[in-house]
Amino acid sequence: MKxxxxxxxxxxxxxxxxxxxxxLTIATVNNGDMIRMQKxxxxxxxxxxxxxxxxxxxxxxxxxxxxxxxIATKGGQYDIITIGTYEVPIWAKQNxxxxxxxxxxxxxxxxxxxxxxxxxxxxxKLYAAPFYGESSMVMYRKDLMEKAGLTMPDAPTWDFIRQxxxxxxxxxxxxxxxxxRGKAGWGENMAFLTAMSNSFGARWFDEKWxxxxxxxEWKDTLQFYVDMMKADGPDGASNNxxxxxxxxxxxxxxxxxxxxxxxxxxxxxxxxxxADKVGFALAPDKGLGKRGNWLWAWSLAVPAGSxxxxxxxxxxxxxxxxxxxxxxASKEGWANVPPGTRxxxxxxxxxxxxxxxxxxxxxxxxxxxxxxxxxxxxxxxxVQFVAIPEFEGIGTTVGQLFSAxxxxxxxxxxxxxxxxxxxxxxxxxxxxx
Amino acid sequence: MxxxxxxxxxVTVTIVAWVVALVIFFPILWTVLxxxxxxxDAINISHFFQTPWSIESYFEVQSRSDYFRHFFNSVIxxxxxxxxxxxxxxxxxxxxxxxxxxxxxxxxxxxxxTKMMPAVGVLVxxxxxxxxxxxxxxxxxxxxxxxxxxxxxxxxxxxxxxKEIPVDILEAARMxxxxxxxxxxxxxxxxxxxxxxxxxxxxxILAWNEAFWTLNLTAANAAPLTAFIASYSSPEGLFxxxxxxxxxxxxxxxxxxxxxxxxxxxxxxxxxxVK
Amino acid sequence: xxxxxxRTLARFMMAPSVIILFVWMIVPLVLTLWYSFQRYNLQHPxxxxxxxxxxxxxxxxxxxxxxxxxxxxxxxxxxxLITVIGGVLLALLLDQPIWGQGIVRLLVIxxxxxxxxxxxxxxxxxxxxxxxxxxxxxxxxxxxxxxxWLQDFPLFSVTLITAWEWLxxxxxxxxxxxxxxxxxxxxxxxxxxxxxxxxxxYIILPHLARAITVVILIETIFLLGIFAEIYVTxxxxxxxxxxxxxxxxxxxxxxxxxxxxxxxxxxxxxILANIVAIFLIRIVGxxxxx
Numbered sequence: 001m002k003x004x005x006x007x008x009x010x011x012x013x014x015x016x017x018x019x020x021x022x023x024l025t026i027a028t029v030n031n032g033d034m035i036r037m038q039k040x041x042x043x044x045x046x047x048x049x050x051x052x053x054x055x056x057x058x059x060x061x062x063x064x065x066x067x068x069x070x071i072a073t074k075g076g077q078y079d080i081i082t083i084g085t086y087e088v089p090i091w092a093k094q095n096x097x098x099x100x101x102x103x104x105x106x107x108x109x110x111x112x113x114x115x116x117x118x119x120x121x122x123x124x125k126l127y128a129a130p131f132y133g134e135s136s137m138v139m140y141r142k143d144l145m146e147k148a149g150l151t152m153p154d155a156p157t158w159d160f161i162r163q164x165x166x167x168x169x170x171x172x173x174x175x176x177x178x179x180x181r182g183k184a185g186w187g188e189n190m191a192f193l194t195a196m197s198n199s200f201g202a203r204w205f206d207e208k209w210x211x212x213x214x215x216x217e218w219k220d221t222l223q224f225y226v227d228m229m230k231a232d233g234p235d236g237a238s239n240n241x242x243x244x245x246x247x248x249x250x251x252x253x254x255x256x257x258x259x260x261x262x263x264x265x266x267x268x269x270x271x272x273x274x275a276d277k278v279g280f281a282l283a284p285d286k287g288l289g290k291r292g293n294w295l296w297a298w299s300l301a302v303p304a305g306s307x308x309x310x311x312x313x314x315x316x317x318x319x320x321x322x323x324x325x326x327x328x329a330s331k332e333g334w335a336n337v338p339p340g341t342r343x344x345x346x347x348x349x350x351x352x353x354x355x356x357x358x359x360x361x362x363x364x365x366x367x368x369x370x371x372x373x374x375x376x377x378x379x380x381x382x383v384q385f386v387a388i389p390e391f392e393g394i395g396t397t398v399g400q401l402f403s404a405x406x407x408x409x410x411x412x413x414x415x416x417x418x419x420x421x422x423x424x425x426x427x428x429x430x431x432x433x
Numbered sequence: 434m435x436x437x438x439x440x441x442x443x444v445t446v447t448i449v450a451w452v453v454a455l456v457i458f459f460p461i462l463w464t465v466l467x468x469x470x471x472x473x474d475a476i477n478i479s480h481f482f483q484t485p486w487s488i489e490s491y492f493e494v495q496s497r498s499d500y501f502r503h504f505f506n507s508v509i510x511x512x513x514x515x516x517x518x519x520x521x522x523x524x525x526x527x528x529x530x531x532x533x534x535x536x537x538x539x540x541x542x543x544x545x546x547t548k549m550m551p552a553v554g555v556l557v558x559x560x561x562x563x564x565x566x567x568x569x570x571x572x573x574x575x576x577x578x579x580x581x582x583x584x585x586x587x588x589x590x591x592x593x594x595x596k597e598i599p600v601d602i603l604e605a606a607r608m609x610x611x612x613x614x615x616x617x618x619x620x621x622x623x624x625x626x627x628x629x630x631x632x633x634x635x636x637x638i639l640a641w642n643e644a645f646w647t648l649n650l651t652a653a654n655a656a657p658l659t660a661f662i663a664s665y666s667s668p669e670g671l672f673x674x675x676x677x678x679x680x681x682x683x684x685x686x687x688x689x690x691x692x693x694x695x696x697x698x699x700x701x702x703x704x705x706x707v708k
Numbered sequence: 709x710x711x712x713x714x715r716t717l718a719r720f721m722m723a724p725s726v727i728i729l730f731v732w733m734i735v736p737l738v739l740t741l742w743y744s745f746q747r748y749n750l751q752h753p754x755x756x757x758x759x760x761x762x763x764x765x766x767x768x769x770x771x772x773x774x775x776x777x778x779x780x781x782x783x784x785x786x787x788x789l790i791t792v793i794g795g796v797l798l799a800l801l802l803d804q805p806i807w808g809q810g811i812v813r814l815l816v817i818x819x820x821x822x823x824x825x826x827x828x829x830x831x832x833x834x835x836x837x838x839x840x841x842x843x844x845x846x847x848x849x850x851x852x853x854x855x856x857w858l859q860d861f862p863l864f865s866v867t868l869i870t871a872w873e874w875l876x877x878x879x880x881x882x883x884x885x886x887x888x889x890x891x892x893x894x895x896x897x898x899x900x901x902x903x904x905x906x907x908x909x910y911i912i913l914p915h916l917a918r919a920i921t922v923v924i925l926i927e928t929i930f931l932l933g934i935f936a937e938i939y940v941t942x943x944x945x946x947x948x949x950x951x952x953x954x955x956x957x958x959x960x961x962x963x964x965x966x967x968x969x970x971x972x973x974x975x976x977x978x979i980l981a982n983i984v985a986i987f988l989i990r991i992v993g994x995x996x997x998x
Contacts, residue, residue, distance in 0.1 A: 025653045030664045039496065055498065055653070056653050056656070057498055058660075059664060059665070065962040065963075066649060068750065069556070069962070069965075073561055073564055075564045077570050184945045235838070235853065236856030236859055238856075238946055239838065239858060247671070247839065389965060390966075392964065393959060393966070397772075400948065404949075418771065421771065425769075425770075429966075429969070430752070430755075431755060443806065446801065450801050450802065454811075457875065458816070458819075460827070460830050460831060460834065461830075467834065478840075521728065524725075532717075540726065544725075546985050548933075549929065549933070549981035549985060550736065550974065550978050551935075552954075553954060553962065554970050554975075554977060555740055556961055556962070556970075557750070557970070558743065562735070584725060585729070638821060641823070642824065644823060645935065658823075662823070662826055666829060673833060684826055688818060688822070691818075691821040692814050695814065695817065702881060703919070703922070704922045
């Protein structure tokens with residue numbers, strides 16, 4: 001067994017290298033903006049030579065399950081975690097997060113967009129700093145719209161969207177009038193459908209936490225969505241998430257696409273074959289006072305009990321600062337700056353010039369209100385989600401049922417009935433009912 | 434005549450075998466080929482062989498997370514857990530094979546049944562235990578878990594192998610006055626080496642590919658290649674070339690090891706199926 | 709035959725393995741049993757408390773439960789059928805004299821070394837993807853509409869991927885067994901003029917019975933716990949079409965973060981697995997001792 005000494009030596013090295021006191025272990029999600037940030041951290045470490053950074057880059061679902069397990073059991077494996085607007089209110093209430101009050105004098109916390117800041121604060125205290133923020137909006141092909149003889153208003157209705165989708169659809173040329181998310185998941189199809197249902201006057205729960213899938217508003221929402229997708233959507237839509245739709249739109253196969261505002265820089269970017277033909281509009285409504293747009297921000301937070309709070313806040317302050325925006329702009333151009341977090345970015349003429357979608361993004365974010373998401377009153381916070389711990393599981397299961405309805409494997413009525421049953425069960429189990 | 438017929442038959446069989454083998458191998462081959470394309474060319478299947486080859490995806494993957502650190506952890510964990518498993522299993526398998534009792538078979542079946550607990554159902558209890566013992570994100574912790582995971586299979590494999598060692602030889606050694614310790618060292622071990630080698634290889638492969646505990650009990654320091662690949666498991670725009678490069682890097686070492694040691698591996702992989 | 713001394717020593721040598729395996733089994737089991745009677749959501753620690761059999765009730769009445777059991781069995785049986793039949797055919801093929809036998813064998817066993825996550829990712833993105841996969845490209849080549857495999861045939865797709873991973877294992881064991889078949893026996897039967905079908909049924913198949921048993925036993929142990937393949941490809945959907953028992957437990961544990969529910973699910977899964985194991989040992993165990 002000559003492996004043994006080698007192995008023991010290797011182990012010692014592995015253990016010794018982890019002993020340094022000021023190493024920050026940072027858990028992040030594998031999206032483009034975060035990966036760009038990892039590559040730019042020399043700018044941080046050269047000013048803070050005593051702090052070393054160690055990255056754990058994971059796919060969104062894996063990240064969420066690992067970070068949640070760790071923070072709930074107080075495992076203490078991470079010094080900085082990447083979380084969204086869904087987790088912040090839940091975890092802050094459990095006192096699992098450190099309030100970020102040492103971000104530095106020049107951080108200018110009042111510059112953060114009010115809607116985003118509100119979503120990341122509990123009782124007026126900021127618990128996570130936004131790295132980038134997004135809402136959703138309509139992206140459409142100006143040329144196809146013109147061909148259909150229609151003009152997209154800045155604030156369209158769902159009826160107009162349906163009409164336009166029918167007219168733009170051109171199966172012979174592989175053009176689908178509309179592309180929407182169909183892939184199951186609380187952050188995939190349910191993000192879209194929940195936001196859409198808000199504009200139809202539906203809600204997940206009434207004030208007593210009774211599920212509302214048996215109400216006509218949900219039936220209207222789902223029926224409208226399934227009918228429109230069947231008539232004008234792409235093949236295999238029940239497997240399409242954000243990325244699949246992005247690829248379809250970039251290749252000119254969609255007339256309209258309602259999705260995250262961050263997609264705007266991709267559909268007008270160098271990978272897009274339709275970059276110069278894209279227009280933007282607010283997410284549709286139904287004249288009930290709410291639009292079908294969501295609000296999300298990937299944010300950096302510090303788990304409570306961390307021994308390295310000062311260093312962690314120093315890093316968070318750097319990564320979400322105006323200085324970082326300028327750093328990205330100088331290296332990669334203004335269009336690649338992480339969007340949706342600071343008012344000053346939207347007042348910057350250089351950014352406005354580089355990003356034609358800036359105004360519509362800002363208007364969309366400002367139009368979302370996580371504390372009053374629906375037409376009727378609700379007991380929860382969150383636009384495209386319900387900020388209770390049980391939502392991830394319920395949302396994913398309901399997402400599967402709605403995905404099956406879109407795939408034609410069950411009817412809209414069956415899907416809604418099953419969704420009602422499942423949600424009722426889970427709420428009973430969790431003790432809400 | 435007969436010779437011509439048999440040659441003809443050999444040609445046919447060879448062609449069929451090669452076609453089948455290539456079909457089975459195709460997903461791996463395609464992944465390796467795609468890893469040497471740029472992102473744009475990777476999905477352009479119609480012109481796959483006209484577009485240029487490049488290794489930029491490998492640089493991209495490496496710049497995102499350090500391959501060698503993950504590789505190193507995978508080696509430590511899989512080899513370490515295997516050595517631990519052998520340490521425990523050789524004596525156990527030896528005694529089961531040469532001094533069986535009426536309960537030996539029950540014990541073995543019980544050992545196998547411990548493998549049926551769904552890992553995800555016990556994650557939180559194990560996580561809490563590991564946290565208390567300070568074993569989170571620690572190579573030793575993973576070695577222990579993986580050793581326990583594979584121990585039943587290892588014991589069984591060794592047991593079936595040991596059982597084929599003729600008892601007469603041991604009897605003869607005993608006649609000559611060999612003590613039990615000597616019996617083990619001079620008689621049994623040399624005869625058992627092929628079986629142990631093959632068990633060792635199989636266990637390294639199983640430990641290398643284990644993706645639940647290695648992913649969920651580590652963060653940065655002890656994270657092996659399964660964590661490396663976890664950052665590519667959801668699409669992110671065009672990522673086919675990067676995914677291929679990361680996949681190739683994750684499987685190449687164990688594939689090469691498996692190929693090199695194929696003969697040794699197969700020898701003990703019979704689980705007593707050959708009589 | 710064995711002396712008392714040997715027997716004592718044997719116990720002594722077996723003890724460490726038995727003890728650590730016992731601890732490894734019993735500690736999580738006791739903890740799991742304990743949690744399975746608790747209301748304990750990781751993100752709701754303030755709502756914890758003893759709830760008797762509530763978690764079991766909810767797990768057993770889960771709308772996906774019956775289908776998940778069915779899917780688990782279909783998956784196990786489907787993969788076993790493909791790998792055993794495919795493995796026998798491949799072993800027969802590779803047992804023939806061919807040119808480049810060594811390389812052919814290396815190619816055939818390669819999938820066994822690929823980690824499940826990677827093979828699921830490769831199949832999902834490189835082969836079955838409805839826009840960029842090889843299958844879609846082939847379909848278009850022949851003027852067909854690409855089939856969205858993971859949407860229209862989710863359970864079949866998962867079965868196929870898993871069978872691809874396990875086929876080499878079956879082939880290797882069966883091939884080794886086949887090669888141990890006495891050459892004289894083979895030749896004698898060929899002399900007798902027995903045709904291939906008869907030889908296969910009366911000589912080869914009985915000889916392989918033991919190896920087939922081993923393949924079934926080992927694969928079943930691993931296949932009952934299939935998780936990574938489903939997690940990466942279909943996430944159990946659409947609907948519950950590809951949800952198996954481990955995936956259902958996963959939904960409780962890491963989507964709901966319901967430790968109580970997941971523990972109850974874990975206990976139920978262990979009980980069901982042991983029922984399968986008892987059957988398996990009944991059927992298979994005899995064959996092994998022979």
